[in-house]
Amino acid sequence: MDGECPVCGRAFDSVSVHEGGLMVNLLANERYRRVCLDPGEREETPVIEFYHHTHAQTALGTEPSRAEPQS
Ligand SMILES: [Zn+2]
Numbered sequence: 001m002d003g004e005c006p007v008c009g010r011a012f013d014s015v016s017v018h019e020g021g022l023m024v025n026l027l028a029n030e031r032y033r034r035v036c037l038d039p040g041e042r043e044e045t046p047v048i049e050f051y052h053h054t055h056a057q058t059a060l061g062t063e064p065s066r067a068e069p070q071s
Contacts, residue, residue, distance in 0.1 A: 005051040007036035010058065012051040019047050033058045 005012045013032070026032055033055040039048050 005036050005053065006038050007051065008034075008053075010053055010060070012036075013054045013057065014052045016050045016052070017042060017047045018050065019045060024050075031055075 003012075004010065024035060026035060031054060032052045034053040036051040036053070037048050038051065039046070041047065
């Protein structure tokens, strides 16, 4: 799945879809630096999509056409 994260506009490595609660802990995660959460719907079921960004993807950060919200 290629594309851009709908939250931050960066490329993402993978996306996962969750219907229920879950725990996210990216402290010292070797592969992923950030996960953006985007609420949505899949076949009328409310879900949350998790867009996983690697360290490299969050470090690129020089897309001039996009604002980069920091904190
Ligand atoms: Zn993102």
